[in-house]
Amino acid sequence: MLKIENLQVKAGDKQILKGLNLEVKAGEVHAIMGPNGSGKSTLVQVLAGREGYEVTGGTATYNGKDLLAMAPEERAREGVFLAFQYPVEIPGVNNVYLLKAGLNAIRKHRGEAEVDAFEFLSLVREKMKLMQMDESFLNRGVNEGFSGGEKKRNEILQMAVLEPALALLDETDSGLDIDALRVVANGVNSLRRQDRAILMVTHYQRLLDYIEPDRVHVLSGGQILKSGDKSLALELEKRGYDWIRQGAAAA
């Protein structure tokens, strides 16, 4: 589904990604871990089309198409979704309006009719229940006055409604207490499917207790230094990142 080859990305004068390779197949959940400043967030933001980065080399192919050549909205309509680390507050734009506009943009792209208003509302209500969100959410501005936990839930709610093929989760666990983390993880788990891939970036192993990855990668210094199954995450928890960095330097 997603194939990244030798991806090199600059932010300003700084080279952040220095030849990153990664392949994610449909149905898989991948976790990218790594120390601060290793380029984890840059990777998912570049994949979602955030401006301000310069791709200096390499490719990212999504379902055979050149992902990096697409506008952010095209990627979204093709099924790519980014759950933001810091979801943006947009007072004056209604939450439900955004959900509906997003869903209709995707449906239109697929040649489908706009969603029926009644069906849409019952869909949103059902997903809100899953994310344990309050009814009052419906009439609020996008993330307006939400707590950190509410914002993260809202991201997963959007994902549940938009049903992407490739979900990119940027530190979705950060700032969550254990109850909120369970709700968020439960939401993500309910979205695991054979035709959907999830790529999550995280700092902490604890998220992986709730969302079990098929593959774990260590990103450091702009490259993936080591990949493994979920046991790699446990090893990182015990030993930190230094042994991998030293191993890579020695090799």
Added chain:
Amino acid sequence: MSAAAPKATTSVDRYRSLFDARPLPDNALTQWRRAAFERFAAIGLPTQREEDWKYTNLRRLESRQFTPATPAPVATDESRWIANAGARIVLANGHALASLSTVSPQPPGVTLLTLGQWIANSPEQVAEFLQKQRRDASSFELLNAAFLEDGVVIDLADGARFDQPIYVIHQMGPGNGMSHPRIFVRCGRNSACTLVEHYIGAADSETLTNSVVSLDLAQGAKVAHYRLQQESSRSFHIGTVHAHLDRDSRYACRDIALGATLARTHITATLAGPGAEATLQGLFAPSGTQHLDTYTLVDHAAPHTLSNEEYRGVADGRGRGVYRGKVIVRKDAQKIDSRQSSRNLLLSPTAEIDTRPELEIYANDVKCSHGATTGQLDSTALFYLRSRGLSEDEARGLLIRAFAESILSTIELEPLRQHLEQQLNERFASSEARA
């Protein structure tokens, strides 16, 4: 062609020849008009040397030759009127068209008539009334007085209420006529009314509207005043509003400026009695080469008075917006609460907004706050919306609308708010439309 025709050289000369060409009866009203014209001629149009006009150059206006407003029916474009906005009065190029009016008979204590009717019936009475009014001070008020022909008179006795909003349509064009309408609103004690002014210009007309609205609110009176300016993009609009507020009265003005090549709105609210409260809110959105200027003056002349101002500007293309808000707190006007906020959005690198709150405080026990910000669309918010599948234009439009929402949401008249939302949606719907 005619070499004998006197060649007007300055704008004052041009207005004088228009003034002299008018067949006016020999009466007190004509004397009043003539006196106003001579005072106008003595001071001329304002220049940028005057502090209040620092950011607005009237050269574009000065060079124009306008024709006198004609009472002949003009092409009206009813599709642009707001349906169900209230009792309708149409001023076509400044002249009331009775045939298009929908004013129903009013209960006792409510008087609504056109100024033209009043002048026709009893010019001496009108002259007497005008003499007692606040003396016109500015160039444009004097010019309005000199060319005064028609307008609206609203008079509410104590406790009277107009049963629906009064919807005045200032329909301008086609052509290059000038119009100097005047609206008088007198509200007796505890009376209430809503006045909606809608300025509409025919496409490609190059008109001048120079309106003056004066409102006098007695104790406990309430007035909601809406101004929606949608003149043609080649026209000029000068609007002067004076509100005088007695004890415990409330005046709320919502001023939306979207049209005209050059527009200036000057709103003065004088808080003359304790408990008086003025709310001034507005939105101006210059694009292309439009120049939209708003000047407000809130005069806290009595203690225990409140004012709240909130203006938002959205400038695109090479559009230029100006907001200047002056607040005066007179000596001994203690326990004042005055708030002022100006927030502005620049959508293009060539757009410009000048904003300047000014406070003049001569009392010591007052609470005054003011703030001004100018910025661009939040790129993170833009990306957020696009990452959910919305096109760039759609995302921009949503963010601009969201920015304007705090002003739109204060509009309590549903048909007016819907009209405005539609106008803003059209304007900001696509980048092509913004060119």
